[in-house]
Amino acid sequence: MSHPPLAESALSQKLPHLAGLVARYTSPDFLVAPGGHVQTIAAGYYTVSGLSRHVRLGEFVAHKSATGVHLGEVVRVEPELTYVCPIEPGEPIGIHDTVIRKGAFRISPDDSWCGRTISSLCEPIDGLGPIVDGLSRRSISNTAPPSMTRKRVETGFKTGVRAIDLFSPLCLGQRLGIFAGSGVGKSTLLSMLARAHAFDKVVIALVGERGREVREFIEDTLGEDMKKSIAVVATSDESPMLRKMAPLTAVTIAEHFRDQGDNVLLIIDSVTRFAHAIREVATASGEPPIARGYPASVFTELPRLLERAGPGPEGTGTITAIISILVDGDNHNDPIADSTRGILDGHLVLQRSLAEEGRYPPIDPLASISRLARKAWTPDQEKLVSRLKALIHRFEETRDLRLIGGYRQGADPDLDMAVKQVPIIYDVLKQSPGEPGSPDSFTDLATALKAAAGIGNQPVRR
């Protein structure tokens, strides 16, 4: 009687995670890796001799120290010296320590990762035991599929958030940015969107958040939906390398599910913190800043990351990306906001003034656009929304006039209509994170408007 090899039988059944590790570290590129030695050490990076001919920018190296093997990323290559940023902060590095090439950082996502919270290096951080590697190995710095091979984006879906489904409806495979200052409601809105029913899987990258917020996001807001979700977390106290890797790891996991035919929602909160992490790494390795301290690499990394979301090639699923962008001091023209706006298929603008009025989620319906809205609306809905926007515009532009008592009912029928209906529309748009998503926002709006009309010509608030 013949026995299967050890790695396939006993190891993979009893200790599946160990079998994955053995496979990874006995692979040819680990065993015959070229090596070098540490030459100089500085805050944020170290240099290695003997590796320059063997490594490429962005590849990983393993550094052997007294406390074990630690990973680093190649951030600059000179003829004699390779500059490496350590992934983990505080690792002990000594002159002449051995450093070997690991190549691209690869991960092996698996369906069993659903429901788990992991680090940028795909280590479990939720205390629920080890995670099992899947069969495929994917480089986290993959490129997007060629654009001509990708499916078209044309299937609308409902997010359940009325302010979005009415005014900026989305399609599967769309890339949407949420722009706002800090504390205005980005993370809360993202958590509401994470519960949309349209998705088979949800992959969430939480970058540079406070540890407390991460637990709140995962435990309070996702709740039951965590079963189909995977969270990749790099909190604000972690190294810039780990913060830079979190969205890359997340998009790679999303690609795994997309290739299986799933419609995946990828959430990145926030892309600005990702950009800050790249800036920190670049500053440490001596890359010159070009715009507000940001190095040129930020502006190539952002499109590379976001382009990986979107529809997959025929026969695969889609990755819908919803990302948050922090606009410093509510300045919507900061370089990261500017460069991401051009890459995205739509943006939601959250206004602090609406949040202060208690109008949550504070989405400004006139400043927000979804470039694929026309594919999600029916022709009638499109006509209705453009009429609603005109009413809201009229209401807002006469706000000051009405406050000083310059409004007289009967003088302008359009304005009369706006004064009557816009407060009702605003009420319909209000939604708290605890509320279940709305299955049909247009019906909700019609019901509210009809109910108000039924009450008759009673005086309207505001």
Ligand SMILES: Nc1ncnc2c1ncn2[C@@H]1O[C@H](COP(=O)(O)OP(=O)(O)O)[C@@H](O)[C@H]1O
């Ligand atoms: N839909 C909402 N309903 C009620 N309160 C909200 C809502 N969205 C945000 N808030 C309030 O705003 C605060 C900040 O929101 P948060 O999403 O953390 O902002 P950001 O991520 O932009 O910093 C929350 O603690 C909450 O009090």
Ligand SMILES: [Mg+2]
């Ligand atoms: Mg937040």
